[in-house]
Amino acid sequence: MAIEVRIPTILRNYTGGAKAVSAEGATLDELISNLESAHPGIKERLIDQGNLRRFVNVYLNDEDVRFLGGLGTPVSDGDTVTVLPAVAGG
C-alpha cells in the first residue's frame, strides 16, 4: 500500500509525464522526501527553507494541509495527496 500523489502539469517533467505517482511516509514531510528520492528535483519545487512554498497548494484528500498540520501532517496508506500550483498574480 502507498499514498497516491497527484502531480500538476508543470511538475510532470519530474515524473516522466505521469499525472500521479505513489510514495510513502508517515508525514507529509517524509512523503515529499520519499518522492524526491524517486523524482530528484521535485522537493525544491514544493519546499523552500523548510516550509511549503507559499504559492503551492498541497491537499490531503479534501483538505488544504495549511489547515491541517502543514509538513507535519500525518499521512497514511490509501490517502491521496494533490499538488496544485496556486493561481495568483497581481
Next chain:
Amino acid sequence: MLTISQELADRIIAHARADHPDEACGVIAGRGGVPERFVPMENAERSPTFYRFDSMEQLRVWREMDDRDEEPVVIYHSHTATEAYPSRTDISYASEPDAHYVLVSTRDEQDVEFRSFRIVDGVVSEEEVRFIP
C-alpha cells in the same frame, strides 16, 4: 491565437466590471483548447493589486475539470488601474503553460482592454484574440 465566443468574453468583462476596483479572476474550462465553460472564481485576496484563487475552490474546480476531461483553457484576471499586460507577479506565478492568460483592464469606465498571452518559463508572448459569435 485565442479564439473565444463573444458571449464568454462579455462574461469575463462583466465579472471584471462587477468586482472593480478589486481584481476579478476565473477560468474558462474546455477541451482541445476550445474555451467553453465559464467558471468565475473568488479572489481570496480581495485586493485592487493582487489576486489568488481560493485554495479550496481551486481544488473543487480542478477536480471537476479532471472528471469532465477538461483543462483550464483560459485563466483570466483583471487589472483595475493599469494596462492589460502581465505584471511581474503574474509572470512569476504563472504555472499553466498550456493556458491562455487573458487580462482585462477596467481602468477606463467606457473602454475595456481585452488581451491574451502565453506565459511559459517566465516568457510572455502576446497573441491575437479572435471573437466569434
